[in-house]
Amino acid sequence: MTSSNIRVNLPQNSYDIAIAPGSLSQLGNSLSELNIGKKVLLVSNSTIFKHYGEQTINSLQDAGFEACYHLIPAGERHKTPASIRKLYDTALKNRLERSSTLIALGGGVIGDMTGFAAATWLRGINFVQVPTSLLAMVDAAIGGKTGVNHPRGKNLIGAFHQPKRVLIDPQVLTTLPAREFRAGMAEVIKYGVIWDTELFERLEAAKRLDSLRYVDPELLQTILARSVQAKADVVSKDEKEAGLRAILNYGHTIGHGVESLTGYRLVNHGEAVGIGMVVAGELAAAMEMWQPDEAQRQNALIEKTGLPTQIPSMLTARAIADSLKNDKKVKAGKVRFILPTHIGSVTITDDVNPDILHEVLQKNIQKTP
Amino acid sequence: MTSSNIRVNLPQNSYDIAIAPGSLSQLGNSLSELNIGKKVLLVSNSTIFKHYGEQTINSLQDAGFEACYHLIPAGERHKTPASIRKLYDTALKNRLERSSTLIALGGGVIGDMTGFAAATWLRGINFVQVPTSLLAMVDAAIGGKTGVNHPRGKNLIGAFHQPKRVLIDPQVLTTLPAREFRAGMAEVIKYGVIWDTELFERLEAAKRLDSLRYVDPELLQTILARSVQAKADVVSKDEKEAGLRAILNYGHTIGHGVESLTGYRLVNHGEAVGIGMVVAGELAAAMEMWQPDEAQRQNALIEKTGLPTQIPSMLTARAIADSLKNDKKVKAGKVRFILPTHIGSVTITDDVNPDILHEVLQKNIQKTP
Numbered sequence: 001m002t003s004s005n006i007r008v009n010l011p012q013n014s015y016d017i018a019i020a021p022g023s024l025s026q027l028g029n030s031l032s033e034l035n036i037g038k039k040v041l042l043v044s045n046s047t048i049f050k051h052y053g054e055q056t057i058n059s060l061q062d063a064g065f066e067a068c069y070h071l072i073p074a075g076e077r078h079k080t081p082a083s084i085r086k087l088y089d090t091a092l093k094n095r096l097e098r099s100s101t102l103i104a105l106g107g108g109v110i111g112d113m114t115g116f117a118a119a120t121w122l123r124g125i126n127f128v129q130v131p132t133s134l135l136a137m138v139d140a141a142i143g144g145k146t147g148v149n150h151p152r153g154k155n156l157i158g159a160f161h162q163p164k165r166v167l168i169d170p171q172v173l174t175t176l177p178a179r180e181f182r183a184g185m186a187e188v189i190k191y192g193v194i195w196d197t198e199l200f201e202r203l204e205a206a207k208r209l210d211s212l213r214y215v216d217p218e219l220l221q222t223i224l225a226r227s228v229q230a231k232a233d234v235v236s237k238d239e240k241e242a243g244l245r246a247i248l249n250y251g252h253t254i255g256h257g258v259e260s261l262t263g264y265r266l267v268n269h270g271e272a273v274g275i276g277m278v279v280a281g282e283l284a285a286a287m288e289m290w291q292p293d294e295a296q297r298q299n300a301l302i303e304k305t306g307l308p309t310q311i312p313s314m315l316t317a318r319a320i321a322d323s324l325k326n327d328k329k330v331k332a333g334k335v336r337f338i339l340p341t342h343i344g345s346v347t348i349t350d351d352v353n354p355d356i357l358h359e360v361l362q363k364n365i366q367k368t369p
Numbered sequence: 370m371t372s373s374n375i376r377v378n379l380p381q382n383s384y385d386i387a388i389a390p391g392s393l394s395q396l397g398n399s400l401s402e403l404n405i406g407k408k409v410l411l412v413s414n415s416t417i418f419k420h421y422g423e424q425t426i427n428s429l430q431d432a433g434f435e436a437c438y439h440l441i442p443a444g445e446r447h448k449t450p451a452s453i454r455k456l457y458d459t460a461l462k463n464r465l466e467r468s469s470t471l472i473a474l475g476g477g478v479i480g481d482m483t484g485f486a487a488a489t490w491l492r493g494i495n496f497v498q499v500p501t502s503l504l505a506m507v508d509a510a511i512g513g514k515t516g517v518n519h520p521r522g523k524n525l526i527g528a529f530h531q532p533k534r535v536l537i538d539p540q541v542l543t544t545l546p547a548r549e550f551r552a553g554m555a556e557v558i559k560y561g562v563i564w565d566t567e568l569f570e571r572l573e574a575a576k577r578l579d580s581l582r583y584v585d586p587e588l589l590q591t592i593l594a595r596s597v598q599a600k601a602d603v604v605s606k607d608e609k610e611a612g613l614r615a616i617l618n619y620g621h622t623i624g625h626g627v628e629s630l631t632g633y634r635l636v637n638h639g640e641a642v643g644i645g646m647v648v649a650g651e652l653a654a655a656m657e658m659w660q661p662d663e664a665q666r667q668n669a670l671i672e673k674t675g676l677p678t679q680i681p682s683m684l685t686a687r688a689i690a691d692s693l694k695n696d697k698k699v700k701a702g703k704v705r706f707i708l709p710t711h712i713g714s715v716t717i718t719d720d721v722n723p724d725i726l727h728e729v730l731q732k733n734i735q736k737t738p
C-alpha cells in the first residue's frame with residue numbers, strides 16, 4: 001500500500017504529516033523519534049476511544065511512553081472553555097511537564113481543543129494530531145489553528161500552536177459516519193477549486209463519491225495526499241493568516257453564517273462549506289469573474305458527494321447577509337469574500353455589491369416543495 | 370532628561386522598549402507609528418486608572434484611536450480564567466478585530482492577563498505593554514510570557530505572546546506604594562547578580578534604596594535601562610525558555626515555594642524573590658561555588674532595599690523543600706537551581722544535595738524574637 005509524507009515548512013516549527021494505512025498501531029514507534037518527553041496524555045471522545053483507544057494506548061506503552069487519557073463528550077457543543085478547564089485538571093493530576101505531550105485522537109473538535117490546551121498549559125507543551133475524521137485529516141489537524149467556542153461565536157478563543165507531527169491512518173475512516181465523510185469531502189472539493197486543478201479533475205472522474213465504500217484505497221490516498229499537500233503549501237507560505245491563508249476560507253464566509261444561524265445543529269461544518277461554495281461560486285459567476293460552466297462543474301461535484309447545495313429554507317437572505325458582519329474575518333468593518341476565477345485558483349475581494357449578494361443568496365435558498 | 374530605547378531582537382516579533390519620563394502622555398502618538406489598527410482596548414485596574422486613565426485615553430483619542438477600556442479588580446487573586454472571560458466579553462462588545470490592540474496599563478497582574486487575552490482572542494491580536502509598577506517595568510512587561518493562575522498553581526495557564534511595544538514612563542512610579550517599589554528592586558538586584566556586574570556596583574554605591582524618594586532620576590533611569598537591557602538580552606537569546614532564559618528564575622525556585630506556602634498574601638512576589646536569592650546565594654556558598662563575601666554583598670544590598678531576607682517563621686524547611694517538586698520548572702522530576710558563581714554570572718544545576726539544601730533553608734528561617 002502506498003504511503004505519503006508531507007512536510008509543513010515553517011520558520012520555526014516545521015513538522016511532518018504521514019499518511020499511511022495501518023499506521024495507528026505504529027503511533028508509539030513513530031513518536032519515539034521525536035524529542036517529546038516520556039509523558040503523553042491522549043485526548044479523545046468515548047465513541048472514538050471505543051474503536052481505537054486500546055490499540056493506541058498499547059502502541060504508546062509498547063514504545064515506552066507513560067500514557068494516560070482524557071475523554072471529552074462528543075460534539076461541537078462541548079468545544080468550550082469549560083472542557084479545557086477539565087483537561088487542565090487532568091494534566092495537573094498526571095503531573096504533565098513542559099516536555100510532555102498531548103495527543104489528539106479524534107475529529108476537528110478534539111483536535112482544536114487538544115491543541116488549545118497544549119498551547120496554553122504551562123505556556124505551551126508539545127502536541128500531536130491523530131485525526132480520525134476526513135475533515136480533520138485534510139484540514140483541521142494541519143496548520144496550528146487551535147481554539148474553542150465562545151457562547152457568542154465559533155473559535156473566538158484560540159491560539160496558533162503547531163503540532164510536532166500529524167499521523168493519518170486512512171483505515172480509521174471505515175467507522176466514520178457517512179454524513180461526516182461527506183462533510184470532509186466539502187473541504188477536499190475546496191482544495192480542488194482554490195488550489196489543485198488536478199485534484200478537482202480526479203474527483204470529477206470518480207463515479208460516486210457519496211460514501212467511503214465507493215472510494216477505492218488508491219483514490220482515497222490521492223484525495224488525502226493532495227488535500228494535505230494543498231493545506232501544507234498554503235500554511236507554509238502564511239503561518240499566521242496574514243494574507244494567502246485567507247483563501248482556505250473559500251465557502252466559509254457564507255458557510256459560517258449558515259452554520260451559526262441554524263445553531264450548529266441542522267447543518268454541520270462541511271455541509272455549510274458546501275453550501276457556501278455554491279453561493280460563492282454563483283456570486284463570482286454573477287460578477288463575471290468566473291465562467292458559469294466552471295461554477296456548474298463545481299456544483300455538480302458537490303452534488304455527487306451527496307452534500308446539500310441549497311441554503312435551508314428557514315433562513316432568509318437578509319439574515320445571512322447580516323450575520324457576515326459578525327464574522328471574525330471582517331477587516332475595518334468590510335466583509336471579505338474568496339471568489340474563484342478558474343478551477344484551481346481564487347481571488348480575495350471586499351468589493352461585493354450588496355444587491356448582487358442578496359440576489360444570489362435569494363436564488364440559492366431551498367424552495368419548500 | 371535622558372531617555373533610552375532598547376530593542377528585543379527575535380526571529381519573528383522584534384519590538385522596542387522606550388523608557389522616557391513623561392512619555393505616558395505621548396502614548397497615542399508613539400503607537401500611531403505602529404501598524405496596529407484603529408481600535409484599542411485599554412485594560413487596567415481602578416487604582417491605576419484613577420491616576421492615569423484619563424490622560425491615557427485622551428492621548429489615544431487625540432492620536433486618532435477609537436479607545437475603550439476594561440477594568441479588572443486589583444490583586445493577584447483576580448488573575449484568573451474568570452477575569453479573562455470578562456475581558457473577552459468586553460472585546461466582543463466593542464467588536465475588536467484581528468487588527469485591534471489591547472493595551473495593558475498596570476503592574477504585572479494586568480500585563481500578564483492582558484497579554485493572555487491578546488494571545489487567545491481571535492487566535493492572537495496585538496498588544497502593548499504600559500507597565501506602571503517597577504516590577505512590571507523591569508521584568509513582567511518584557512519577554513512575552515503571559516498567563517493566569519490555576520487554583521492549584523501560579524501561571525499554569527498561559528502562552529508566549531510578544532507585545533508590539535513596551536512604553537515605560539518612570540514618572541508613574543511616584544504613586545506606586547513603597548512596598549511595591551521594594552518588590553521591584555528585588556528583580557533589579559537579580560539582574561545585577563545574574564548578568565550585569567556594573568548595575569550591581571551602581572546599586573551598591575547608592576546611599577539608600579528603600580524608597581523611590583532616595584533614588585534620583587538619573588539613577589532611576591540607569592536602573593530601568595540596565596535592567597530592561599539585561600532582560601532583553603536574555604529573552605533575545607532564548608525566546609521560548611528553552612535554555613538560557615532559565616537564569617531569570619534566579620531566586621524564584623525557593624521564592625515560589627515561599628509565595629505559595631504563604632498563600633500569596635503575606636509575602637509578595639518581589640519579597641519572595643529577595644528571600645529566594647538569599648537562600649540560593651547561601652546554598653551556592655555552602656556548595657563552595659560562590660565566594661561567601663560576594664554572597665554577603667548580595668545580602669547587604671537586598672537589606673539596603675528594605676526587603677526581608679529571611680523565610681517567614683511559620684514555614685518549615687521541609688515544607689519548602691516539598692513545595693519545590695510541584696514547581697512547573699521541574700524537568701524529568703528533578704528540581705533545577707540557578708546558583709551564582711560571581712556577581713554578574715550564574716550557573717544552572719539540578720545536582721543539589723538535599724541535606725545541604727535543608728540546612729541552608731533551616732538557617733534562613735526567621736527566628737521569632
Ligand SMILES: NC(=O)c1ccc[n+]([C@@H]2O[C@H](COP(=O)([O-])OP(=O)(O)OC[C@H]3O[C@@H](n4cnc5c(N)ncnc54)[C@H](O)[C@@H]3O)[C@@H](O)[C@H]2O)c1
Binds near residue numbers: 051136154155173
Ligand atoms: N483548526 C482548524 O484549522 C480547523 C479547520 C476546520 C475545522 N475545524 C474545526 O473542526 C471541527 C469539525 O471537525 P469534524 O468535522 O472532524 O467534527 P467532529 O470532531 O465533531 O467529528 C465528527 C463526528 O465524527 C465522530 N468521529 C470522528 N472520527 C471518527 C471515526 N474514525 N470513527 C467514528 N466516529 C468518528 C466524532 O465523534 C464526531 O461525532 C469544528 O469544531 C471546526 O471548527 C478546525
Ligand SMILES: NC(=O)c1ccc[n+]([C@@H]2O[C@H](COP(=O)([O-])OP(=O)(O)OC[C@H]3O[C@@H](n4cnc5c(N)ncnc54)[C@H](O)[C@@H]3O)[C@@H](O)[C@H]2O)c1
Binds near residue numbers: 420503523543549638
Ligand atoms: N510575564 C512575566 O514575565 C512576569 C515576570 C514577573 C512577574 N510576573 C507577574 O507579575 C505579577 C506581579 O506584578 P506586580 O508586582 O506589578 O503586581 P501588581 O500588578 O499586582 O501591582 C502591584 C500593586 O501596585 C499597584 N500599582 C501598580 N502600579 C501602580 C502605580 N503606578 N501607582 C499606584 N499603584 C500602582 C497595583 O494596583 C497593585 O495593587 C505576578 O502576577 C507575576 O506572576 C510576570
Ligand SMILES: [Zn+2]
Binds near residue numbers: 139187252269
Ligand atoms: Zn472548514
Ligand SMILES: [Zn+2]
Binds near residue numbers: 638642
Ligand atoms: Zn520575578
